[in-house]
Amino acid sequence: MASGLALLALASIAGIALLGALATAVEPPEVPLSELQAHVGTTVRTQGRVLEPRVYDGGFTRFLLSDGNRTVPATSREEITLTPGDTVAVKARALENAHRVELELDGPANLHLIQPWREDHVPLRRLLETPWSYRASFVRTSGSLQTIGHAPWLEAEDGSRVHVIRGTAPPEPDGTRLLVDAEFLYEAATASFRLRIDRAEPLPDRP
Amino acid sequence: MTVFLDLLLIALLGALLGCATGLLPSLHVNTLAVLLLAAAPLLGAVLVGMGLVSAPAGLLVAAFVLAISIAHTFVNIIPATYLGAPDETSALAVLPGHQMLLRGTGFRAVHLSALASQAAVLASVALAVPFQWWLAGPPSVWESVRANLFWFVLALALLLVALEPNPVGPASWPKTTRQAASKAVALGLLALTALYGLLLDELPYRSLVPVPPSPLLPALGGLFGGATILTSLVDNAKIPHQFLRVRHRDIRLSGAVPALAAGVAAGATMSVLPGLTNASATALAATLRRGTNEETVVTLSAVNTANAVFNLVVLYLFGRTRSGAVVAMKDLWPVDPWFGTVPADLLAFGVVAIATGLLSMLITIGIGRYAVRSIQRVPYRALSWAVLAYMIATVCVFTGAAGLLVFAVGLALGALPVRLGIRRVALTGVLLGPVLVYLAPAALGLR
Numbered sequence: 001m002a003s004g005l006a007l008l009a010l011a012s013i014a015g016i017a018l019l020g021a022l023a024t025a026v027e028p029p030e031v032p033l034s035e036l037q038a039h040v041g042t043t044v045r046t047q048g049r050v051l052e053p054r055v056y057d058g059g060f061t062r063f064l065l066s067d068g069n070r071t072v073p074a075t076s077r078e079e080i081t082l083t084p085g086d087t088v089a090v091k092a093r094a095l096e097n098a099h100r101v102e103l104e105l106d107g108p109a110n111l112h113l114i115q116p117w118r119e120d121h122v123p124l125r126r127l128l129e130t131p132w133s134y135r136a137s138f139v140r141t142s143g144s145l146q147t148i149g150h151a152p153w154l155e156a157e158d159g160s161r162v163h164v165i166r167g168t169a170p171p172e173p174d175g176t177r178l179l180v181d182a183e184f185l186y187e188a189a190t191a192s193f194r195l196r197i198d199r200a201e202p203l204p205d206r207p
Numbered sequence: 208m209t210v211f212l213d214l215l216l217i218a219l220l221g222a223l224l225g226c227a228t229g230l231l232p233s234l235h236v237n238t239l240a241v242l243l244l245a246a247a248p249l250l251g252a253v254l255v256g257m258g259l260v261s262a263p264a265g266l267l268v269a270a271f272v273l274a275i276s277i278a279h280t281f282v283n284i285i286p287a288t289y290l291g292a293p294d295e296t297s298a299l300a301v302l303p304g305h306q307m308l309l310r311g312t313g314f315r316a317v318h319l320s321a322l323a324s325q326a327a328v329l330a331s332v333a334l335a336v337p338f339q340w341w342l343a344g345p346p347s348v349w350e351s352v353r354a355n356l357f358w359f360v361l362a363l364a365l366l367l368v369a370l371e372p373n374p375v376g377p378a379s380w381p382k383t384t385r386q387a388a389s390k391a392v393a394l395g396l397l398a399l400t401a402l403y404g405l406l407l408d409e410l411p412y413r414s415l416v417p418v419p420p421s422p423l424l425p426a427l428g429g430l431f432g433g434a435t436i437l438t439s440l441v442d443n444a445k446i447p448h449q450f451l452r453v454r455h456r457d458i459r460l461s462g463a464v465p466a467l468a469a470g471v472a473a474g475a476t477m478s479v480l481p482g483l484t485n486a487s488a489t490a491l492a493a494t495l496r497r498g499t500n501e502e503t504v505v506t507l508s509a510v511n512t513a514n515a516v517f518n519l520v521v522l523y524l525f526g527r528t529r530s531g532a533v534v535a536m537k538d539l540w541p542v543d544p545w546f547g548t549v550p551a552d553l554l555a556f557g558v559v560a561i562a563t564g565l566l567s568m569l570i571t572i573g574i575g576r577y578a579v580r581s582i583q584r585v586p587y588r589a590l591s592w593a594v595l596a597y598m599i600a601t602v603c604v605f606t607g608a609a610g611l612l613v614f615a616v617g618l619a620l621g622a623l624p625v626r627l628g629i630r631r632v633a634l635t636g637v638l639l640g641p642v643l644v645y646l647a648p649a650a651l652g653l654r
Contacts (some may be wrong), residue, residue: 003628008619015616016403022609025411041414056525078645097534106408 012067028091033070036101039094046103047089047114048072049138052198053082065090065103066183069136073100078107084181084198085117085138088093117181124156127184131193134184141195142179145172154180154195165196177203209261214555216259217267218562221274225563226570228275229282233400239279240531243272247539266552269540273519273556275301276532277328280511281567284320284504285575288313289582290594291435302631303500303507305435311447313582318453319501320508321568321615323467327509328564330471331516332557338475338517339545342524357643357650362641368393373629389629396633399619401640408641413607425602425610429617430634433598436591437618438625446587466502471511477510478517487535489638516560520545523553603626 028043036044049162055061061076065088074092085109087111092105105111122139139206143154146161155161168191172178182195228239243250250271251264283506288304307316329482371393374385403426412420438444473492492510518530522537523545536542543550582590602610 005623008623008626011619012399012616012623015612015619016399016406018404019403019410019612019616022612023406026409026411028411041420042411078648097538103529 021108031094033065033072034065036070036072036094036103037096040096040101042093043091043093045089045091047087047185049117050082050088051084051138051196053084055079064137072103074103074105076105076107076111080108080111083117085183087115087117088112089114117123124154124162125158125160127158127162127193128160131184131186135186135193136184138181138183138198139195140179140181142177144177145174147174154178154197163192163194165194172200172202179203210555211558213259213261213267214270215562217254217270218259218274218559219566221271221559222563222566222570224279225275225278226282226574229279230285230574239275240272240535243275244535244538247535248542262555263540265540266555269536270556270559272532272535272539273515274559276515276522276530277512277560277563278567278570280355280508280515281321281324281564281571282574283511284508285571286576287432288316288320289578290590291432291439300533302431302435303503305439307444307504309439309444309450311450312457313446313449314451314575314579315453315457315501316504317579318572319458320504321571321575322360323463323470323505323508324512324571325564325568326467327471327474327512328516328560328562330467330509331474331513331520332560334471335516335520335553335557336473336549337649338520339524340477352388354650357646360639360642360646364397364636364643367632367635368397371629371633375627375629375652392627393629393633396620396623396627396629397636397639400634400636401643403620404637404640405644407613407637410609412609412615415604415607417583420606420610422610422613425606425614426637428598428602429614430621430637431631433595433614433618434621434625436598437594438622440588440591440595444587446583449583450578451576458499462498462502463505466498466505467509470506471513473506474513475517478514478521512564519553519556519560523550 028045029039031039031044031046033046033048036046039154041128046065048067051064051066051071053061053063061078061080061082063076063082064071065074066072070093074090090105091110092103094102095102109171117138121142122141124141127134127139127141141154143156143161145164146153146155152164152166153161154164164180165185178197178200180195180197181199182197184194185194185196187194229571247268250268254267254271255264284304288308291305303311304316304320307313358565368390371389373389374382375389375392376385380388406566407426410422412422414420467494473489489507489510492506498506515530515532519536522533522542526542526544540552542552545553599611599614602614621631621634624633
């Protein structure tokens with residue numbers, strides 16, 4: 001009886017030690033965002049740029065992780081303070097929700113900042129002159145909002161303009177001058193560049 | 208009126224399918240939800256083909272998913288009690304349920320569980336409006352609960368150890384020494400299972416089917432289900448004659464009502480807290496309540512069913528999904544936030560929940576009565592081996608080799624309290640440990 005009990009206790013402790021060793025030895029694979037589909041149901045390490053971070057009631061944090069080609073929604077069960085444009089590495093579970101791959105991480109411990117976003121102002125003209133050098137990067141720029149047809153555009157004073165997609169930025173009326181933080185995206189379907197605005201701040205009108 | 212009849216038909220269909228899936232040991236309702244979502248277009252076509260067109264197909268299919276998820280929480284007590292083979296949510300119910308089976312009152316456990324689940328549905332639907340006020344009303348109420356939850360859970364865990372009633376050690380030891388030893392052993396087991404629980408999320412599981420692996424399946428299956436079966440096999444347990452009569456005096460109202468209230472409260476609380484599942488809720492409720500086996504069955508059954516209903520309410524309040532079934536519902540039916548009066552579609556879901564509960568209660572009692580007669584005709588030893596083999600196969604399919612290792616360690620841990628002669632509720636460390644670690648940083652001001 002006593003030896004059986006000792007054997008059970010020993011097996012339990014040895015088993016937990018073995019599980020601990022296994023957990024330490026097995027590091028999740030490094031997977032690009034575009035290959036997440038093949039790793040659904042497992043924990044992976046991946047990296048990308050943070051877009052549209054939002055904290056919800058109860059501490060849930062949702063954001064998008066983008067590598068310029070693929071954007072994947074991510075959810076943290078704990079609150080994380082994130083800055084749009086930061087490049088981060090995450091350790092997260094890849095899940096499929098409504099035929100769409102998502103990432104789920106436990107909290108701040110599973111996210112590491114690789115490169116903070118540099119808040120350099122890039123004029124719209126320069127973006128349009130050398131678009132490929134800014135492709136998929138997060139930029140700060142400025143201009144006036146204009147609706148042409150049904151589409152919103154950001155137009156600089158020199159007349160250069162870019163089609164914009166409003167991300168989490170609040171809607172502003174036409175003509176408002178804005179300082180925006182946005183992702184400069186190439187849309188293959190229309191072979192054109194767009195700015196996805198993540199944060200916008202009204203600028204005072206010029207005298 | 209036509210919509211009402213259609214909803215009742217949906218409840219009937221959902222109850223029938225949910226009761227069928229609930230009978231499959233180890234199949235969690237979240238796994239089922241993934242499969243249902245994939246089959247949603249087919250389900251919609253079938254419902255339209257049946258002439259159910261009074262409401263949008265998306266609403267009816269979402270109601271169908273709700274009905275299945277609720278019915279599942281009723282019937283999963285049957286494999287948990289009769290076979291000792293639970294899913295994640297009914298794992299803790301194995302303890303009192305199987306004990307009752309070995310005393311000839313297995314059917315009473317199933318009967319009480321069915322009644323408790325339906326009472327939990329009614330209470331949860333009735334409490335949806337006060338729940339909304341509680342969460343969206345004076346913020347201090349909810350925030351103070353949330354801020355102090357770590358201390359509450361820690362106190363419960365320590366209470367669990369302090370209240371260990373069975374002395375441990377040789378009879379020659381003084382009584383106080385044996386009692387102190389039992390508390391030390393319970394604390395050790397709680398810590399050991401907490402460590403085991405913390406390791407679960409870090410292992411490389413591989414599912415052989417296109418369903419995300421769940422670490423709790425092998426862990427709770429080993430700790431509670433597998434260990435129960437293995438103990439029965441080692442002890443050569445036999446199922447005694449089962450009593451089919453259930454009398455009012457089997458459970459006192461003064462015990463049943465607080466047991467039910469504890470279950471509903473735990474189910475509601477866990478539907479809001481991020482990171483905590485209804486398996487955590489059952490662990491909390493099991494620790495909170497130290498009643499008779501009958502009262503514990505009532506509490507644990509109420510937790511799961513109440514949690515299924517409150518998860519839906521939380522979707523309407525915050526747009527947040529807390530279970531696989533609600534994720535599937537959200538994808539099937541667009542939900543507008545609940546401000547002011549109760550949304551009409553939520554009322555429709557409430558009708559489906561109550562009707563499904565009523566039907567599932569009757570089906571569970573019917574199947575429970577039939578199954579307990581059948582189980583007495585089957586050699587229990589052979590049945591136990593078959594169920595153990597089934598559990599190992601399920602663990603292997605859904606979690607792979609890492610899951611099998613977790614299951615094996617769970618078996619050893621689960622057998623320890625039986626051999627030591629202490630209560631198996633100390634094994635809830637597997638759930639309480641991760642909950643405490645999750646809540647600790649905020650409570651201790653570490654972030």
